[in-house]
Amino acid sequence: MITFEGVTKRYGDGTVAVDNLSLQVPTGAITVFVGPSGCGKTTSLRMINRMIDATEGRILLDDQDIREIDPPTLRRGIGYVIQQAGLFPHRKIVDNVATVPYLLGWDKKKARARAMELLERVGLDTKLAGRYPFQLSGGQQQRVGVARALAADPPVLLMDEPFSAVDPVVRASLQDELLRLQAELHKTIVFVTHDIDEAIKLGDTVAVMRVGGHLAQIAAPATLLAEPADAFVEGFLGKDRGIRRLSFVPASGLAVSTERGVPGWSVALDENERPIGWRRDGADGLQPFGTFDLKKDSLRTALDAALLAPPGSAIAVDGDGRFAGVVTREALDEALRRAGQVPGDG
Amino acid sequence: MGDTEPLVRWDWIGRNWPGIQQLLTDHIVMALVPVVLGLVIALPLGLASARWRVLYQPTVGLMNVVYSLPSLAVFIVLIPITGLAERTTVIIPLTFYSLAVLIPAVVDGLGAVPDSVRQSAVAMGFGPMRRLLQVDLPIAVPVVLAGLRVATVSSISLVSVGALIGRGGLGYLFIDGWQRQFYTPIVVGIVLVVALAVLADGLIVLAQRLLTPWARARRTA
Numbered sequence: 001m002i003t004f005e006g007v008t009k010r011y012g013d014g015t016v017a018v019d020n021l022s023l024q025v026p027t028g029a030i031t032v033f034v035g036p037s038g039c040g041k042t043t044s045l046r047m048i049n050r051m052i053d054a055t056e057g058r059i060l061l062d063d064q065d066i067r068e069i070d071p072p073t074l075r076r077g078i079g080y081v082i083q084q085a086g087l088f089p090h091r092k093i094v095d096n097v098a099t100v101p102y103l104l105g106w107d108k109k110k111a112r113a114r115a116m117e118l119l120e121r122v123g124l125d126t127k128l129a130g131r132y133p134f135q136l137s138g139g140q141q142q143r144v145g146v147a148r149a150l151a152a153d154p155p156v157l158l159m160d161e162p163f164s165a166v167d168p169v170v171r172a173s174l175q176d177e178l179l180r181l182q183a184e185l186h187k188t189i190v191f192v193t194h195d196i197d198e199a200i201k202l203g204d205t206v207a208v209m210r211v212g213g214h215l216a217q218i219a220a221p222a223t224l225l226a227e228p229a230d231a232f233v234e235g236f237l238g239k240d241r242g243i244r245r246l247s248f249v250p251a252s253g254l255a256v257s258t259e260r261g262v263p264g265w266s267v268a269l270d271e272n273e274r275p276i277g278w279r280r281d282g283a284d285g286l287q288p289f290g291t292f293d294l295k296k297d298s299l300r301t302a303l304d305a306a307l308l309a310p311p312g313s314a315i316a317v318d319g320d321g322r323f324a325g326v327v328t329r330e331a332l333d334e335a336l337r338r339a340g341q342v343p344g345d346g
Numbered sequence: 347m348g349d350t351e352p353l354v355r356w357d358w359i360g361r362n363w364p365g366i367q368q369l370l371t372d373h374i375v376m377a378l379v380p381v382v383l384g385l386v387i388a389l390p391l392g393l394a395s396a397r398w399r400v401l402y403q404p405t406v407g408l409m410n411v412v413y414s415l416p417s418l419a420v421f422i423v424l425i426p427i428t429g430l431a432e433r434t435t436v437i438i439p440l441t442f443y444s445l446a447v448l449i450p451a452v453v454d455g456l457g458a459v460p461d462s463v464r465q466s467a468v469a470m471g472f473g474p475m476r477r478l479l480q481v482d483l484p485i486a487v488p489v490v491l492a493g494l495r496v497a498t499v500s501s502i503s504l505v506s507v508g509a510l511i512g513r514g515g516l517g518y519l520f521i522d523g524w525q526r527q528f529y530t531p532i533v534v535g536i537v538l539v540v541a542l543a544v545l546a547d548g549l550i551v552l553a554q555r556l557l558t559p560w561a562r563a564r565r566t567a
Contacts, residue, residue: 049469051465051468051469071471072471072472072473074471075468075469075470075471076470076471078469080466080469082462082466082469083462084460085466086460086462086463086465086466086467088463088467088485089460089485089560089561090484090485090487090558090560099470100470100471103470103471103476132559133560134562145466148470158469
């Protein structure tokens with residue numbers, strides 16, 4: 001756990017970057033600091049590994065005041081991922097990843113073996129190990145950056161707008177990759193971004209900050225969407241909060257009818273029992289359809305699947321894409337009503 | 347010098363080869379010692395200028411003033427101290443000329459280290475000295491070597507001026523040829539100076555390729 005206790009950063013010219021910040025970053029979860037530029041989110045992040053020292057207040061890392069730890073020692077125990085990846089251009093990929101193990105004095109062979117293991121872990125071909133950073137794409141470099149941060153298996157990971165310099169498609173895949181890694185590793189991650197959608201997608205907890213270094217609200221994403229603390233947070237969250245919040249309500253709570261249709265319509269299946277369309281009674285030809293995974297998807301996906309289909313109903317499928325049932329408009333209505341009542345309690 | 351006088355008299359070269367070799371060696375020493383000294387001095391000065399930016403402009407300004415001093419004038423000042431026709435008298439001003447090129451090269455080289463790289467080095471837990479030796483300096487190498495090429499080639503060319511005080515390496519051949527209205531030594535001198543410069547430059551380029559395979563992108567860009 002990382003604890004900020006009344007932390008203020010004031011510069012010599014009187015500018016206050018972070019103002020009396022108190023919050024807790026829970027162990028094993030992703031906490032996102034989000035806000036417009038000038039809100040102090042990056043400064044807050046950098047105070048954790050003492051790249052910037054706080055003017056007032058203190059930061060505790062598992063009950064120890066970080067000022068009691070010598071900065072290089074502290075930093076070797078905290079993974080760090082920076083926006084432009086910041087790879088060392090003169091070192092091969094494998095040696096970039098092995099940076100912290102080398103600094104910790106690991107045997108070269110062991111450090112390199114560990115680096116190779118991490119390249120695989122972040123989804124990179126180990127053939128890239130002998131290349132130099134300039135030979136990799138931006139997305140690959142960023143993956144190397146994540147591997148490098150994880151090399152010495154630090155319990156804490158700081159990520160400073162790590163995915164903002166890559167295109168949206170690559171960004172989405174890097175985000176998914178991070179969530180996949182986190183499900184295996186359970187690191188304590190502090191992630192800084194100015195992108196509220198990224199914050200909501202990645203964060204277990206989201207801290208919204210406003211210009212002047214004030215904490216506006218800290219909450220789980222679903223709570224944030226349902227109950228923004230004030231007009232600033234509401235404005236920063238943007239439109240469609242209601243719809244977006246449905247992403248946090250699991251579809252598994254829906255009432256599923258196992259009949260292969262709704263009045264006037266039936267679901268057409270292929271030989272593997274996978275849906276291929278809606279058929280109107282007495283008509284030829286198939287109409288568009290939408291499906292959702294009953295176990296994994298959210299209410300938002302289910303609603304989307306219903307909106308895509310002329311009968312207004314969604315088709316539920318199992319993990320292999322086989323027909324599992326139909327969710328009627330009435331069942332969806334009921335779920336939406338429940339979702340609207342208690343925030344974060346689907 | 348008659349109309350029948352050829353541009354190059356090969357027999358003269360053959361007869362004087364041992365002497366030419368001696369001049370060549372002398373030339374190489376007087377050209378390279380200033381570059382090596384220059385590099386050794388430029389590194390700490392460049393590091394200091396990169397660290398404390400206020401030092402940069404005064405240092406480069408001073409070096410440019412030194413660079414503008416006519417070498418002959420510097421020789422005249424130095425002769426009473428270091429002696430006429432002595433290597434040292436030639437090496438000292440050439441060292442200053444090298445510095446004028448190499449200090450900015452070191453500063454620019456360190457300036458070429460991307461901010462994200464420097465920050466991630468700090469965040470990984472590099473101490474200041476380690477960061478300098480393992481991150482900043484290696485990344486500065488291509489820019490420093492580019493400066494070294496200029497310094498080396500101009501130093502090789504400038505040694506010849508020393509002939510005016512009786513110690514100019516291959517420069518002696520120019521004075522000799524001119525005084526005797528005899529082309530051969532002049533041609534030999536020019537060919538050897540140019541060959542030396544091309545060779546030295548080529549060696550540095552080769553070293554650059556070997557030392558910094560990672561910089562290929564920047565070179566072709």
